Amino acid sequence: MTVSWQARELTVGDLAERSGVPSSALRFYERQGLIRSRRTSGNQRRFSRDTLRRVAFIRVAQRVGIPLSRVKDVLALLPEERTPNREDWARVSAWWRDDLTDRIEHLQRLRDNLTECIGCGCLSIDRCALANPCDSLGDEGPGARRLLSP
Amino acid sequence: MTVSWQARELTVGDLAERSGVPSSALRFYERQGLIRSRRTSGNQRRFSRDTLRRVAFIRVAQRVGIPLSRVKDVLALLPEERTPNREDWARVSAWWRDDLTDRIEHLQRLRDNLTECIGCGCLSIDRCALANPCDSLGDEGPGARRLLSP
DNA sequence: ACCATACTTCAACAATGGTTCAGGTCCGCT
DNA sequence: AGCGGACCTGAACCATTGTTGAAGTATGGT
Numbered sequence: 001m002t003v004s005w006q007a008r009e010l011t012v013g014d015l016a017e018r019s020g021v022p023s024s025a026l027r028f029y030e031r032q033g034l035i036r037s038r039r040t041s042g043n044q045r046r047f048s049r050d051t052l053r054r055v056a057f058i059r060v061a062q063r064v065g066i067p068l069s070r071v072k073d074v075l076a077l078l079p080e081e082r083t084p085n086r087e088d089w090a091r092v093s094a095w096w097r098d099d100l101t102d103r104i105e106h107l108q109r110l111r112d113n114l115t116e117c118i119g120c121g122c123l124s125i126d127r128c129a130l131a132n133p134c135d136s137l138g139d140e141g142p143g144a145r146r147l148l149s150p
Numbered sequence: 151m152t153v154s155w156q157a158r159e160l161t162v163g164d165l166a167e168r169s170g171v172p173s174s175a176l177r178f179y180e181r182q183g184l185i186r187s188r189r190t191s192g193n194q195r196r197f198s199r200d201t202l203r204r205v206a207f208i209r210v211a212q213r214v215g216i217p218l219s220r221v222k223d224v225l226a227l228l229p230e231e232r233t234p235n236r237e238d239w240a241r242v243s244a245w246w247r248d249d250l251t252d253r254i255e256h257l258q259r260l261r262d263n264l265t266e267c268i269g270c271g272c273l274s275i276d277r278c279a280l281a282n283p284c285d286s287l288g289d290e291g292p293g294a295r296r297l298l299s300p
Numbered sequence: 301a302c303c304a305t306a307c308t309t310c311a312a313c314a315a316t317g318g319t320t321c322a323g324g325t326c327c328g329c330t
Numbered sequence: 331a332g333c334g335g336a337c338c339t340g341a342a343c344c345a346t347t348g349t350t351g352a353a354g355t356a357t358g359g360t
Contacts, residue, residue, distance in 0.1 A: 011327095013336060023337085024319055032317090042326045044337055064260065065215055067316070093264060100261045104254060110214065111250045114243060161357095163306060173307090174349055182347095192356040194307055218347075307356065314349075325338065330331100 009046040012037075019055045026055070034058055034072050050083050057092070064100055159196040162187075169205045176205070184208055184222050200233050207242070214250060 016023040029035045030045070035054050037045040054075060061071045074092055078084045166173040179185045180195070185204050187195040204225060211221045224242050228234045 011336075022319080025317080027338095028318060040326085042337085043339095044326065060260070060264070062317090064257065069316090093267060097261055097264050100257060100264065104257050104261065107214065107250060107254050107257070110210070111247055111254065114210070114247050114250065117243060161306075172349080175347080177308095178348055190356080192307085193309095194356065212347095302360090304359095305357085308354080310352090312350085312352105314347100316346085317344100319342100319344075321340105321342080323339095325336100327334105327336075329333090 008049060009038075010049065010051065012045045012047070015047050015051060015055065018052060019059070021055055021059065029055070029058065029068075032068055032072065034068060034075060048083070053084070053089065057089075061096065064103065066096075066099065158199060159188075160199065160201065162195045162197070165197050165201060165205065168202060169209070171205055171209065179205070179208065179218075182218060182222065184218060184225060198233070203234070203239065207239075211246065214253065216246075216249065 010018070012023045012026055015021075015026055019026075026035065027045075030037060035047070035051050035058075037047045037051070040046060057075065058068070058071055061074075062068070074095060077092055077095070078088050160168070162173045162176055165171075165176055169176075176185065177195075180187060185197070185201050185208075187197045187201070190196060207225065208218070208221055211224075212218075224245060227242055227245070228238050
């Protein structure tokens with residue numbers, strides 16, 4: 001019957017249990033500026049409930065291979081003042097779905113190329129589409145100069 | 151007119167230039183057992199030409215996010231004795247294309263779920279399909295226990 | 301034979317995404 | 331008031347995937 005009922009804030013342990021993310025990772029996210037908390041008089045973290053959504057968002061992004069730095073940038077698009085609402089989340093999620101679509105298309109192109117390459121048994125470096133994704137080939141003498149750009 | 155013509159072996163610099171992968175990375179790959187070289191009497195590396203394919207294979211795999219340890223396992227399926235032929239490469243590439251297909255399907259499921267979630271504005275942690283990908287929900291009281299397994 | 305260039309090793313450092321531990325403090329229940 | 335469990339910080343450590351630099355050696359062309 002203490003203040004714990006007040007706004008139903010979450011301790012780091014609560015958040016860890018509900019999200020399945022270890023407390024150590026949550027502290028790390030806070031250090032990185034992905035989530036925030038207020039502190040009690042005794043210096044303990046208290047998270048507002050919408051942090052649960054932020055953490056869900058972070059983990060979903062991570063499953064897709066998006067680095068935390070980028071996740072942070074996207075989360076920064078949420079309003080600071082008020083608790084993000086349904087529409088706010090829809091907005092950032094959409095941004096993010098586009099990213100996912102790009103990744104899927106990229107992988108599909110890669111797979112299609114690979115299927116061709118299996119057909120010809122190549123991976124031939126000099127001619128293979130897979131190995132020369134940037135089409136930066138054919139204007140500087142024989143042989144490829146680069147396999148891959150990244 | 152020295153021995154350099156012999157079998158057209160590549161120095162680490164040659165390989166770096168032709169593959170677009172820095173020498174430092176190539177040495178690293180060798181340390182990790184992903185590629186091999188013989189040594190000259192002066193202890194310098196000489197790579198056989200098929201190493202170019204191996205490196206191409208490694209970089210393509212990396213673009214998809216496959217860790218080197220796994221790439222190593224797949225490359226280990228190539229014959230040690232002889233130079234891998236067309237069919238050998240087709241075999242390992244196929245193995246690998248399946249992996250790609252799985253990843254694509256996974257991402258598509260993720261995106262479909264996300265699209266639904268944008269529809270409902272949720273990412274609601276307790277009910278959202280995205281946040282509960284393992285369907286391990288609904289048999290232990292209210293509220294999700296885990297957001298994500300990996 | 302000489303010299304520039306490329307090569308060698310080893311160690312240290314970098315970024316990402318955390319975990320673990322030590323030493324100490326706080327919270328809430330009885 | 332006391333106690334156990336949860337929380338705090340900071341530093342050290344882990345794996346992955348390399349890069350950079352120092353100090354020394356080899357190779358190949360003139």
